[in-house]
Amino acid sequence: MTLPTPTQPPTTQPSEVLLAVNNLKTYFHTDDGVVKSVDGVTFHIKKGETLAVVGESGSGKSVTSLSIMRLIPTPPGRIEDGEILFSGKDGVLKDIVRLPEAEMRRIRGNDISMIFQEPMTSLNPVYTVGDQIAEAVMLHQGKNRRDAMGVATDMLRFVGIPAPEKRVNEYPHQMSGGMRQRVMIAMALSCKPALLIADEPTTALDVTIQAQILDLMRKLQQEVGMSILFITHNLGVVAEMADRVVVMYGGRVVEEGDVVEIFKAPRHPYTMGLLNSVPRPQDREPGQPKARLEAIPGNVPNPLNLPPGCPFEPRCKFAVPECSEAVPPLYDTGGGHTARCIRWHEFEQVQQGVGA
């Protein structure tokens, strides 16, 4: 995979905050100890924007999104602290962490929808795709079955499924992986959510279909005007889809900022490592030396046994003794860009050519 250069302007002019996650802590109480999967995570999503959450496997991306949906398996999981402020279609600001379950059920699928990597885990094999979309429409929009089936057919057409009148009566197994992912998107968008959470939605698809689904999501976002929280480990997808990016490591945000800025001037060695492990288009230009790709050495830390200091320190080629003393705070590096590294300023100087 080659990394595209993120250049596209935001699809809308995002201004107001739709969702604000503040100091979220979601832990799992296991027999082996407490897994601090999400440990003090803060970020926000503006109306109409796409925010990518990126990080290696185990960094806490999915637990963050499941916390927003309040779908953490309890026990062993629990949201221990923090707030998730959300302003839904009714315009009332709510804290998702503290909402009664009945109200949360109204929000799920109506104000916030989620699509997953593998549609077969979310689609029911014994019902037609039309029935499944119609059910969500009947539940949230109070439509009768006939009208809801009409909406289901329209939604299948909307997501580019050919012959929707026929396919609405088909079962998931009669469709290809790409078509099933389109059905998932149709179902997720059928109630026009304000926020779509997409957790690795294209990972299981081959590259051509992947590109089609990403294109489709961009187009639909413009038409529906929703915000997207895009969970991925794929920086190519981040560059193509996101306005801003949150980089997670060991259950914490280690860097956040505008996607163009982060790709151009990362301030955290983990983000630099992620970027160095994927080819960039400028490295492939004629006359340029062949880019050296480097995998980040080592593995993500064991969440039951995190080091006392910066969790990336054991893998970091820029680590100094102070790094292992305490978890660094998130430093404001300017222009809405933050990084959790005590040496961020030195990277800035090198990138700006100071003392080089």
Ligand SMILES: Nc1ncnc2c1ncn2[C@@H]1O[C@H](COP(=O)(O)OP(=O)(O)OP(=O)(O)O)[C@@H](O)[C@H]1O
């Ligand atoms: N039900 C659970 N019980 C115990 N630990 C859990 C549970 N669910 C998640 N975890 C732990 O929480 C941490 C974060 O997991 P999470 O699934 O959020 O990572 P991720 O960044 O989404 O990874 P991936 O890209 O593989 O989905 C991991 O260490 C994981 O083992």
